Amino acid sequence: MRSGAEAWLGIDLGTQGVRALLATVDGTVVGSGSAPLRHGRREGARHEQEPGEWWEAVCAAARQALPAGCRVSGLAVCGTSGTVLLTDPAGKPLGPALMYDDGRAGAEAAGLREDGLAVQDSWALPKVLWLLANGGGKVTHQPDVINARLAGHPVPTDSSHALKTAYDLGRDAWPEIPGVPADALPDVVRPGTRLGEVCPAAAEATGIPAGTPVIAGMTDGCAAQIASGALRPGAWNSVLGTTLVLKGAAAEPVHDPAGVVYNHRAPDGGWLPGGASSAGAGVLAARFPGADPAALDARAAAFEPSNAVAYPLVSPGERFPFRRPDATALLLGDPVSDADLWAALLQGVGFVERLCLDYLHHLGAPLDGPLTFTGGAARSAYWNQLRADILGRPARVPRQTEPALGMAALAAHGTGAAPTLADAADRMVHVRTVLDPRPDRTARFTEPYARLLDGLQARGWLPGPVAAHARARLEGNTAGS
Known part of the structure; x- marks a missing residue:
């Protein structure tokens, strides 16, 4: 990049590694870096990581991302939602962090639900109770550790990461939480708030210039949503990785008494509703280890629809579009070949995606904007088109979709380079492909989707009103009323 050009740094604290990306206001990526996280502990329900390794990886990734002569106008950090730890008053970690999928707080989660709180086992609040039962300290979320090291002092947490620790976004306040002392909870600010500046010690360690503004970030899922550009009411981003996550934008929160859908809050006060399924692409690797996905995609095209209908859970239990801890992967019918089974799994993820959108419509969520x-x-170009066909609506695929780009856009907004976060994303996010559904293909999937609805309802997993609402929309698309 030219000497003195403005750019913003986004840092993504992932499960397997840290990613840093430097982008200009028009979305041009001028530097990137990454560093692995190798020393986490997974044993049964336990999943821990050492915060010190996060910092070492941030230092390595940031140094790779920063070209000589660059001007870093601000930075923001995202982390995995639900990852939490305890720190001392100076912000020093008192032990390892419990990661987003650590399962040791199941009893605490069940107790919270008995008290009327709609929490899931993987959320941070049950883990906080588990941690505090084993010692005191200050509740701290993953990015807070890094932001504190960058600024050289403890910092408030952002309301996005605090959501799953029971922070009340409507009141902008912590509620009274039995078992959690008020002084153990951190101060909270909205994403996009300036937390401080990179201190000299952090500048020496990371290569980020001293004085660079440190901006409060959001969770990795919200960061990916920003990187998709789905920030105006009615727009949705469908993130399909190991599991499936849908996140959208709305003028008002989407209320869900079942607690399946939850709402983050955008820096401008708007709402970002969404949910996370346990179905997704991870089932492909589990059922076909070492397979060539492109080759199987080509063969799967002969099975539209498949001879079988799948609800392809990656692991037991489902969270969205219904909550059933006892749900297991489902296969209705008999595939005639590996290619047929592959097709059933691809289509099954598309059916789950459709059911998620039908459930959101059932709750009154706006769905009339673009889908990304x-x-x-x-x-997978084949799977993208298949999903658009099953959903019966157009879909966009952005050129650059990393959560780190979302944090760069948030940093640009937080430092005044764009009046709103949506404006920053509009300038930095570029669409690579637009997929139009093929009506004849959409019609092919109506019957197997209805079969799946029947199977889920018969097992008691899918509530009757939700199934009925989805059936009423069988002849339409998932884009609106």
Whole structure:
């Protein structure tokens, strides 16, 4: 990049590694870097990582991402939603972090639900209760550790990461939480708030210039949503990786008494509703280890629809579009070949995606804006078109979909380069492909989708009103009323 040109740094704290990306206001990526996280501990329900390794990886990734002569006008950090730890008053970690999928707080989650709180086992609040039962400290979310190291002092958490720790976004306040002392909870600010500046010690460690504004970030799912550009009411981003996550934008929160859909809050006060399924592309690797996806995609095209209908859960239990801890992967019918089974799994993910959108419509969520496909599975042109056909609506595939780009856009907004976050994303996010559904193909999938609805309802997993609502929309698309 030319000397002195403005750019913003986004940092993504992932499960397997840290990614840093430097982008200009028009979305041009001028530097990137990454570093692995190799020393986490997975044993049964336990999944921990050491915060010190996060910092080492941030330092390595940032140094790779920063070309000589660049001007870093701001940075923001995202982390995995539900990852939490305890720190001392100075912000020093008191032990390892419990990662987003650590399962040791199941009893605490069940107790919270008995008390009337709609929480899921993977959320941060049950883990906080588990941690505090084993010692005291300050509740801290993953990016807070990095932001504190960058600024050289403890910082508030952002309301996006605090959501699954029971922060009340409507009141902008912590509720009274039994078992959690008020002084153990951090101060909270909205995403996009300036937290401080990169201190000299952090500048020496990371290569990020001292004085660079540090902006409060959002969760990795919200960061991916920003990178998709789905920030105006009615727009949705479908992130298909190991599992499926849908996140959208709305003027008002989407209320869900079942607690399946939850709402983040955007920096401008708007709402970002969404949910995370346990179905997704991970089932392909589990059923076909070492397979060539492109070759199987080509063979699967002969099975539209497949001879079988699948609900392709990656692991037991479902969270969205219904919550059933006892749900297991489902296959109705008998595939005649590996290609047929592959087709059933691809189509099954599309059916889950459709059911998620039908459920959102059942709740009154706005769905009339553009739909974007992101995530690792969006690299499959065949699967993208198949999903658009099943959903019966157009879909966009952006050129660059990394959560780190979303954080660069948030940093640009937080430092005043764009009046709103949506404006920043409009300038930085570019669409690579637009997929139009083929009506004849959409019609082919009506009957197998109805069969899946029947199968889910017969097992008691899908509530009757939701199934009825989805059936009423069988002849339409998933884009509106």
